[in-house]
Amino acid sequence: AQKVTQAQTEISVVEKEDVTLDCVYETRDTTYYLFWYKQPPSGELVFLIRRNSFDEQNEISGRYSWNFQKSTSSFNFTITASQVVDSAVYFCALSEAQRGNTPLVFGKGTRLSVIA
Amino acid sequence: DTAVSQTPKYLVTQMGNDKSIKCEQNLGHDTMYWYKQDSKKFLKIMFSYNNKELIINETVPNRFSPKSPDKAHLNLHINSLELGDSAVYFCASSQNRGYTEAFFGQGTRLTVV
Numbered sequence: 001a002q003k004v005t006q007a008q009t010e011i012s013v014v015e016k017e018d019v020t021l022d023c024v025y026e027t028r029d030t031t032y033y034l035f036w037y038k039q040p041p042s043g044e045l046v047f048l049i050r051r052n053s054f055d056e057q058n059e060i061s062g063r064y065s066w067n068f069q070k071s072t073s074s075f076n077f078t079i080t081a082s083q084v085v086d087s088a089v090y091f092c093a094l095s096e097a098q099r100g101n102t103p104l105v106f107g108k109g110t111r112l113s114v115i116a
Numbered sequence: 117d118t119a120v121s122q123t124p125k126y127l128v129t130q131m132g133n134d135k136s137i138k139c140e141q142n143l144g145h146d147t148m149y150w151y152k153q154d155s156k157k158f159l160k161i162m163f164s165y166n167n168k169e170l171i172i173n174e175t176v177p178n179r180f181s182p183k184s185p186d187k188a189h190l191n192l193h194i195n196s197l198e199l200g201d202s203a204v205y206f207c208a209s210s211q212n213r214g215y216t217e218a219f220f221g222q223g224t225r226l227t228v229v
Contacts, residue, residue, distance in 0.1 A: 035217055039157075045206065045220040089157055103149050103161040103172060104218055111157075 002027045004094050006107035013082050014115050021077040021110045023092030029053075034068065034075045035093040035104060045091075051075060082114045119143050122207045122221035129197055130229055137192045137224045139207030146211060147171075148190040149218065150182060153204040162205075165190050197228045 003026040013019045025034065036048040049059065051068050059066045063080045079086050089111045093104040122139040129135050141148060150162040164172035168184040179195045190207060204225050208218040 037220075043204065043225075044222050045208075047217045047219065050217050091159065103151075103164050104159075105161075106159040109157050109159075 002029075002032075002094050002096055002105045004092050004105055004107035006090075006092055006110050008110045009108070010111045010113070012113045012115060015084060016081050018078060018080050019082050019112065019114075021079075021090050021092075021112065023075045023077065023107060025073050025075065025092070025094045027094060027096055029096040031096075033095045035095070036066065036075075036077050037091045037093060037106075038088045039091065039109070040088040048077075048090075079112075082112075084114050084116050087112060087114045120207055120209055120219050120221040122205075122224055124224060125222060126225050126227075128227045128229065131197055131199060133197050134193070134195045135197060135226070136194070137205055137207075137226075139190045139192070139221055141188055141207075141209040141219070143209055143219060145209035145219075146187060147209060148184065148187070149208045149210075150190065150192050151206040151208060151220075153206060153223070155203070159206070163190075163192075194226075197226075199228050202226055202228045 005024045008022055032053045034051045038046045038048055049066055056068050056070055065078045067076045089109045091109045092107045095104050096102050120141045147166045149164045151159050152162050153159045161174050162176045163182045165184045167187050181193045184190045204223045206223050207221040210216050210218040
């Protein structure tokens with residue numbers, strides 16, 4: 001069965017600090033997709049990144065970077081030089097593509113508070 | 117233009133009432149979903165529709181009945197509302213390929229009193 005674990009329930013950092021949000025997943029499929037979503041205080045869910053199981057290349061987008069390691073079943077998310085606007089709940093999610101159009105299975109989220 | 121829109125954004129109602137939440141997507145996606153987010157922010161799939169056909173129903177009470185008149189719309193009707201139904205309900209859509217991201221509506225905060 002598929003499962004996503006975000007062990008960090010809440011993280012608080014001071015502005016300009018770097019912060020890493022952990023995500024560990026479980027799946028029996030060899031083909032799967034991993035995602036990160038952001039939910040700011042306004043409540044909407046914002047897509048950040050998708051990664052497929054065959055692509056372990058790390059990705060950087062501005063202050064955001066993602067580290068995917070199949071050996072440890074982890075897909076961690078780092079925010080560099082955090083800003084107050086980064087305060088949100090961040091969700092990691094998994095989709096097992098081989099079963100067709102499967103819905104996302106979400107972790108329980110990590111609430112990030114960035115203090116000015 | 118809003119990609120996935122759901123109405124209403126807020127819904128306050130009494131126990132025992134019947135209510136509906138509407139969802140529309142203009143992305144041309146084949147698959148639509150309803151997710152429930154509880155008070156602890158946990159997001160869980162309720163239903164998944166592909167081209168108007170129900171493909172996933174995740175142990176949801178039969179008081180919840182989704183209806184998809186066409187592939188751009190997926191409405192959620194809830195009968196005999198209970199206090200425990202209070203949550204935020206999100207509609208989402210994605211391409212029918214399993215590997216694409218889902219786009220979410222802004223959510224409907226349902227409060228049952």
